[in-house]
Amino acid sequence: MRIITLILSFTIFVFASNNLANETSPYLLQPKENPVDWHPWSEEAFLKAKQENKLIFLSIGYSTCHWCHVMAHESFENEHFAKLLNKYFISIKVDREELPHIDAYYQKVYRTMHNKSGGWPLTIMMTADKKPFFSGTYVPLSAGYGSEGLINIINGVAVTSHQKLSQRGEKVLASMQLSQNIPNHKTPLHSDLAYRTINEFQSYYDFKNSGFSKQPKFPEASKIILLLKLYESRKNQESLDMALMTLDAMAKGGIYDQIEGGFYRYTVDEKWQIPHFEKMLYTNGELLEAYSLAYKHTKNPLYKKIIDETIAQMDKRFQIGGVYMSASNADSKNREGKNEEGFYFVYEHDEAFEYLKKRGLEKADIDAALAYLGIKEDGNFDGDLSNPHITEKVAPKNLKKAKEMLLEMRKTREYPFVDNKINTAWNALYIKGKFKAAIVDKKFILQAKKSLDALLEKMYVKGELYHQSIPNAKPTQKALLEDYAFLAATLFEAYQATLEQRYFELYIEIVGKSVTLFYKNGRWIESNDGFETYADISERAYASALAQQSINLLNYATVLADTKKFAMAKEITESFSGTINTNSSSHPTATLASLMFKYESVFIKSTKSNLERFDANDIKYPFVYKYLYDANEYLACKINSCFSYGTEFEKVKKDIESLLKR
Known part of the structure; x- marks a missing residue:
């Protein structure tokens, strides 16, 4: 009887909801009925272990991660494997977008154990006291892909003593500790850091296909922005060329949605043709800034087109209540109702041809449009399917009409799942990109203002900033360093675009609170929730929050002549000076912050009417900003002094631009 009872209780356990049923994260809710007894990240889970x-x-x-879903279907929905996992482990599921600091820590664990970057899904096995002894990314259920398979790994762990596993974990933590120590002897930053950085970029830049790696290829907007700022600083043509070549290739490639607009997360090939079809809010936000900065220097209509289309697409698919959801999936339902990567976005040549023909387009026009968009009979994605990308220099005459029909064709399909989390940091990155996009159309200022105000209303409640929430729900998770850092940067940009004092006052408030919350004993931590992880200047999916914090503090210090904040800002780059000196191009935001110390931020101070008479983008100096000041003349100021003043703006402008000649 006891055996039967146990079997029945196990059966009920397998098919009942697990401990994720009450979570709000879409990613955590997806496996709530897995046979794996999942727990959210909590002290209760570790205590249970x-x-x-x-x-x-x-x-x-995360919810739009293709290989996360592959691993879930293959392993975590498998009852035999779930039974094995439940027997020996307490299983914890983490949404890396909800807890990015925890993900960052365990990505460092992976890097320590394998001497290379990890990714998602990230698989960690550790003792109940958090000593990691195994790390992997996607791990197949059975042996394959160079892995012995999860079942074999779990069985091997099961017959290994916990003491031995703990000893392995202690060695990993000891290595982690060494890697996180900041050197006692700080190295001076190279005086020729700009040229060293340009040379470093040239040493590995893909001059054949453009971009910063062979494959896979990520947009790496921070690197593009750094190259463009290097051009502004040194007028180095090579840095401009590398930036523009990359932006051109992406704009014409398959990483860009040629039918609707907006960028996918990355491509798996070296020619920017075959993407992983996720669309991330942060990717598009950072690229808006990169294309806007490039437009400043070139006035290239292609860049304006990309900016307009990207904003239109992201606003259509992601905006809700004035703010923005996080990401859309790579997979979507095919005609059989099964998830298929890229199904919504790709085309089969003959099917597309017939669709356009039935809608009255002439054969010659159809052939020209499909050829231009790379929609071929033999395809370039998964058999005879094609992902649109531009193949020719001159667009055919009826391309616009053909693209409208191809969009209609997509409407017969189901759009991929959209993760509805409202993430403060990612919203800030996108809204900042929208403010930057005002260089092509001033209408984006009003749009960005409305979104920023909506974000503040939802996520900055009674003086408390929150990390994320979902629509129609009150936020509960308190903000992380990245939320403060990127929101501060966006508030600063809002002030530059509007000269509304409320944005500057809130910028000062947010920067001040970030210091109180995240600066502890001379180190910056990523969160204030008890899981203490040190922030660093490494760039993961987007810019380094700590490096952005250095820029925030620098501008704060300069405009308010706050020497303490200036020293705090400089301490960040000096603490990582060895890394910046030896690998500057791989830490672009920190390198940009370092260059800002070299060239110094300049604030032009005057009345609102005076400041509205000129565009700071027209001044040939990389770091120049506006600041409201009760004086009829113009003053150009660094942190320690105002070096130029007068009633004629052109004279002050000339003095600022002359700084680069010294």
Whole structure:
């Protein structure tokens, strides 16, 4: 009878909802009925592991991650594997977008163990006291892909003593500790850091296909922005060329949605043709800034087109209540109702031809449009399917009409799942990009203002900033360093675009609070929630929050002549000076911050009417900003002094531009 009862109880357990049923994250809700007894990240889960003498199985991913879903379907929905996992482990599921600091820490664990970058899904096995002894990314259920398979790995762990596993974990943590220590002897930053950085970029830049790697290829907007700022600083043609070549290739490639607009997350090939079809809010936000900065120097109509289309697409698909959801999936339902990567976005040549023909387009026009968009009979994605990309220099005459029909064709399909989390940091990155896009159309200022105000209303409640929430729900998770850093940068940009004092006052407030919350004993931490992880200047999916914080503090210090904040800002770049000196191009935001110390931010101070008479983009100096001041003349000021003043703006402008000649 006891055996039967146990079997029945196990059966009920397998098919009942697990411990994720009450979570709000779409990613955590997706496996709520897995046979794996998942727990959210919590002290209760670790305590349970100690009480039951079990290990921890940690899986980190996000809702639009293709390989996360592959691993979930293959392993976590498998009852035999779930039974094995439940026997030896307490399993924890983490949404890396909800807890990016925890993901960042365990990505460092992976990097320490494998001497290379990880990714998602991230698979960690550790003891109940958080000593990691195994790390992997996608791990197949059975042996394959160079892996012995999850079942074999779990069985091997099961027959290994916890003491031995703990000893392995201690060695990993010891290596982690060494990597996180900041050198006692800070190295001076190279005086020729700009030229060293340009040379470093040239040493690995893909001059054949453009971009900063062979494959896969990520947009890496921070690197493009750094190259454009290097051009502004040194008028170095090579840095401009590398930036523009990359922007051109992406604009014409398959990483850009040629039918609707907006960028996918990355491509798996070296020619920018075959993307992983996720669209991320932060990717598009950072690229808006990059294309806007490039437009400033070139006035290239292609860049304006990309900016207009990207904003239109992101606003259509992601905007809700004035703010923005996080990401859309790579997969969508095919005609059989099964998830298929890229199904919504790709075309089969003959089907597309017939669709356009039935709608009255002439054969010659159809052939020209499909050829221009790279929609071929033999395809370039998964058999005879094609992902649109531009193949020719001159667009055919009826391309616009053909694209409208191809968009209609997409409307017969289901758009991919959109993760509805409202993430403060990512919203800030996108809204900042929209403010920057005002260089092509001033209408984006009003749009960005409305979104920023909506974000503040939802996520900055009674003086408390929150990290993320979902629509129609009150936020509960307190903000991280990245939320403060990127929101401050956006508030600063809002002030530059509007000269509304409220944005500057809130910028000062947010920067001040970030120091109180995240600067502890001379180090910056990523969160204030008890899981203490040190912030660093490494760039993951987007810009380094700590490096952005250095820029925030620098501008704060300069405009308010605050020497303490200036020293705090400089301490960040000096603490990582060895890394910046030896690998500056791989830490673009920190390198940009370092260059800002070299060239110095300049604030032009005057009345609102005076400041509205000129565009700071027209001044040939990389770091120049506006600041409201009760004086009829113009003053150009660095942190320690105002070096130029007068009633004639052209004279002050000339003095600022002359700084680059010294």
